[in-house]
Amino acid sequence: MVADGLVAAEAFNPVLKAMLRGGDAKGAAKMFGFxxxxxxxxxxxxYNVLVHGLLVCGRAGAAMRVVRRMEREGVLPGVMTYGAVVDGLVRCGRVKDAWKIAKEMEKSGLAPNEFVYSAVITGFCKSGEIGSALKVWEAVAAGPVRPNFVLYSAMIRCLAHFGKMMEAELLFREMIDAKCEPNIITYGSMIQGYFKVGETPRALSVWEEMVGVGCVPNAISYSILINGLCNVGKLKDAMMVWKHMLGRGCAPDTIAYTSMIKGLCASGMVDGGLRLFYDMLARGDAEPDAISYNVLLDGLLLAKDLPRAMDLLNRMLDQGCDPDMVTCNIFLREFGAGEMKGREFLEGLVVRLCNRGRNMAAGEVLLVMLTKYIVPEAPLWEMVVRDVCRTKRVWRVIDKCWDEIWGR
Incomplete structure (x- = not known):
């Protein structure tokens, strides 16, 4: 640990790692300088400790700068380090930078593995750049890396997401011909894709194929099937799937519950939706999210049941689930965006959120007000902004900006 009176780097590495795990990127930077x-x-x-730690902290840009420094100092990053940076950049939405790094790996004599390529494909898919995702796939097909389960599944998921089911089907069959067996996730992508483009019979056929080859459905698979059936109005079939899922001892997740609740509400069975909602709370298998609440609130207000809708909104706030733009729009449809009742509802919601210390959510409601041309009163602005910008440093910066604006 100590040589020639100098402390070796190995003594600092655990400290840097602990600081970064604790989210103290600034402290780790000071320690590195020291x-x-x-x-x-x-x-x-x-360097690897720094790169991985910064990525955990969500500092992909800083991690990238560390990699560049490694290269300048002749410390060649390995495949794992490059791979971690690519994944981190994708998570931060910097997919083009991630693809650039992947290509640089090849120039350095390091072959990107399937996880690097699949991360980039998934990133382009999430950013809506299917053309770029296909270019990555073409690069894989032309290179030394043989497409495997990870890569096939990532590309199939991307194609299915954009409704390109003909291409997804071809790749799916190619995957099977290559002796690369699809798993429950791959089948789920295909089923979801077919439901998305309105090909319900084909979606059900893929489900039967999945079960036939011995893939045991899990909560996510059942959720995809239930959601697809409910969306095309096949509530009875969805209920049969629901009972089969419970009979197998498979606990429904939030998406499955929400899909069933939505199907019940769409069929005019709002009371049934409420019972299922309270069953979800009682079982504790899944927690309702904003979408779950919104589906029920929408159903109740369409049924002209404002008292129970307000009770449900109160529960939503008490359970720590923040209302979103959809929640606001559901109630504005009832009260009227240009009416006094609509203003009073939104202002009351802002106050209630601020009183619970959820000022970021209150700020989102303020944004909804502005999009509806409802100008909040000054005290309401101050209540939200002052709590969001509570720190003295932020206030000093704001004051300085005002001074510069007014030329003081």
Whole structure:
């Protein structure tokens, strides 16, 4: 640990790792600077600790700068380090930068593995750039990396997401021909895709194929099937699937519950939807989210049951679930966006959220008000903004900006 009076890098690495795990990126940066002041030369292990730790903190840009420094100092990052950076950049929405890094790996003599390619494909899919995702796939097909289960599944999921089921089906069959067996996730992508493009019989056929090859459906698979059936008005079939799922001892997740509740409400069975909602709360298998509440609130207000809708909104707030733009629009449809009741409802919602210390959610409601041309009163602005910008440092910056604006 100590050589020639100098502390070795290995002594600092656990400290840096602990600081970054605790989210203290600033403290880790100071420690890294102190380490170098003491004449301690960072090793590849030190850089890897920094890169992985910064990615955990969501600092992909900083991690990228560490990688560039490694390259300048002749410390070549390994496949795992590059792969972690690619994944981190994708998570931060910087997919083009991630693809650039993946291509740089090849130039450095490091072959990107299936996880690097699948991360980039998934990233392009999420950002709506299916053309770029297909280019990555073409690069894989032309390169030394043989497409495997991970890559096939990522590309099929991307194609299905955009409703390109002909291409997804071709790739799915190619996957099977290549002796690369699809799993429950791959089948789920295909089923969801067919439901999305309105091909319900084909979606059910893929489900039967999945069960036939021995893939045991899980909560996510059942959720996809139930949601698809409810969306096309096949409530009875969805209820049969629901009973089969429970009979197998498979606990429904939030999506499955919400899909069934939505199906019941759409069929005019709002009371049945409420019973299922309270069953979800009683079982504790899944927690309702904003979408779950919105589906029920919408059903109750369409049924002209305002008292129970308000009770449900109160429960939503008490359970720590923040209302979103959809929630606001559901109630504005009832009260009228240009009416005094609509203003009073939104202002009351802002106050209630602020009183519960949920100022970011209150700010979202303020944004809804502005989009509806409802100008909040000054005290309401102050209540939200002052709590969001509570720190003295933020207030000093704001004051400085005002001084510059007014030329003081």
């Amino acid at each position: 380490m170098q002041l003491k004449g301690c030369v960072p090793t590849a292990a030190t």
